[in-house]
Amino acid sequence: MQEKAANPPNRLPSDKLLLEHDVNLKPYNSFGLPAMAARLVRIHEAADVRRVVDHPLLGRAPKFVLGGGSNIVLTKDIDAVVLKLEIPGLRLLEEREDAWIIEAGAGVGWAHLVQWSIEQGYPGLENLALIPGTVGAAPVQNIGAYGLELQDRLESVDVVDLMTGRAACLPASVCNFGYRDSVFKQSGFGGLAGKSVITHVRMRCPKPWKPVLGYLELERKMEETGIHNPSARQIFDWVTAIRRAKLPDPALIGNAGSFFKNPVVTPEQCRDIIGRDPGIVHYPMPDGTLKLAAGWMIDACGWKGKAVGGAAVYERQALVLVNRNGQARGAEVVTLARAIQESVYGRFGIRLETEPVLL
Numbered sequence: 001m002q003e004k005a006a007n008p009p010n011r012l013p014s015d016k017l018l019l020e021h022d023v024n025l026k027p028y029n030s031f032g033l034p035a036m037a038a039r040l041v042r043i044h045e046a047a048d049v050r051r052v053v054d055h056p057l058l059g060r061a062p063k064f065v066l067g068g069g070s071n072i073v074l075t076k077d078i079d080a081v082v083l084k085l086e087i088p089g090l091r092l093l094e095e096r097e098d099a100w101i102i103e104a105g106a107g108v109g110w111a112h113l114v115q116w117s118i119e120q121g122y123p124g125l126e127n128l129a130l131i132p133g134t135v136g137a138a139p140v141q142n143i144g145a146y147g148l149e150l151q152d153r154l155e156s157v158d159v160v161d162l163m164t165g166r167a168a169c170l171p172a173s174v175c176n177f178g179y180r181d182s183v184f185k186q187s188g189f190g191g192l193a194g195k196s197v198i199t200h201v202r203m204r205c206p207k208p209w210k211p212v213l214g215y216l217e218l219e220r221k222m223e224e225t226g227i228h229n230p231s232a233r234q235i236f237d238w239v240t241a242i243r244r245a246k247l248p249d250p251a252l253i254g255n256a257g258s259f260f261k262n263p264v265v266t267p268e269q270c271r272d273i274i275g276r277d278p279g280i281v282h283y284p285m286p287d288g289t290l291k292l293a294a295g296w297m298i299d300a301c302g303w304k305g306k307a308v309g310g311a312a313v314y315e316r317q318a319l320v321l322v323n324r325n326g327q328a329r330g331a332e333v334v335t336l337a338r339a340i341q342e343s344v345y346g347r348f349g350i351r352l353e354t355e356p357v358l359l
């Protein structure tokens with residue numbers, strides 16, 4: 001069974017690439033930071049990547065892959081050729097005994113994919129509702145929320161190699177997923193950072209559907225509403241409401257979601273910190289380590305609402321930095337982030353790692 005593409009394709013003539021010069025990237029990053037791209041090519045189909053690789057001028061130039069720009073902090077102009085991924089297409093690829101397989105072009109909005117899947121009756125992605133960014137960027141940092149990570153549902157991704165122009169399909173098993181991490185973010189041996197472009201993503205919605213409800217805030221919703229057997233649609237609505245209540249909508253106020261990863265520590269380190277700060281929020285991980293709530297630590301250091309120029313710590317979630325007046329510069333965001341890192345280190349002895357990539 002095949003669905004019609006939800007996003008009508010808007011193809012370039014097959015023999016031509018649309019090359020733009022001196023493009024301000026401010027509308028193309030969710031933080032709304034200004035930076036110029038000397039050259040930008042819109043990628044509308046996988047073959048466009050090959051065309052760039054084969055292009056006499058662009059082929060050998062360094063490339064920078066831009067999805068929804070929701071996980072980057074632009075601090076300077078970009079000399080590399082920006083490949084802006086706008087590949088459309090959203091369909092049910094296959095209905096199997098054990099799962100529905102959904103395929104989406106890298107340029108489709110992730111939140112749109114989740115909403116569409118729920119509306120079409122393919123449950124399984126509801127916990128990942130409303131996450132900003134594109135489908136193609138989702139595997140790069142293994143997006144996750146409310147007890148589910150992309151790796152739990154990913155079937156495979158299509159990539160095109162930026163050196164050779166060769167296309168390949170990578171099963172989830174070779175993506176080397178970790179917490180907000182994957183082979184696409186890793187450099188060095190075997191890593192694919194900067195080496196390939198994700199063009200299509202296939203998601204698996206397993207049958208029979210089972211809700212993922214372990215997360216505290218979802219349990220709270222069950223108590224509040226008395227609904228103890230929620231449907232996928234209900235969970236989708238709850239997650240949407242929870243996110244809207246505490247995370248800023250990038251369409252209204254620039255941000256890149258959580259700015260820092262939640263640090264993972266050993267039981268000894270955790271005991272040490274609890275000794276000094278008994279209230280610290282922490283979660284046991286399956287391997288015996290503990291994840292600490294970075295938002296709690298930043299909040300405890302008094303950062304909520306503090307600002308450097310236009311860059312500020314969000315009032316309702318200290319883990320999120322925002323472009324308060326729409327005029328923030330990348331350097332201000334970085335200065336604020338560094339100050340937060342120093343103060344958290346000073347109080348807890350923990351070095352926070354940034355979640356978005358600082359450029």
Ligand code: EPU
Pocket residue numbers: 144145146147247256257258259260261262281293294295296299316317318319355
């Ligand atoms: N907290 C505070 N003060 C704050 C922020 C948080 O005390 O200012 C406490 C909360 O009360 C809670 C704990 O810290 O007890 C954790 O906060 P929350 O549930 O909001 O989740 P998080 O750990 O801050 C992570 C992800 C989010 C994801 C949520 C829900 C990371 C870096 N962030 O945030 O992902 O939506 O859990 O699963 O793992 C993102 O990656 O961009 C993102 C938004």
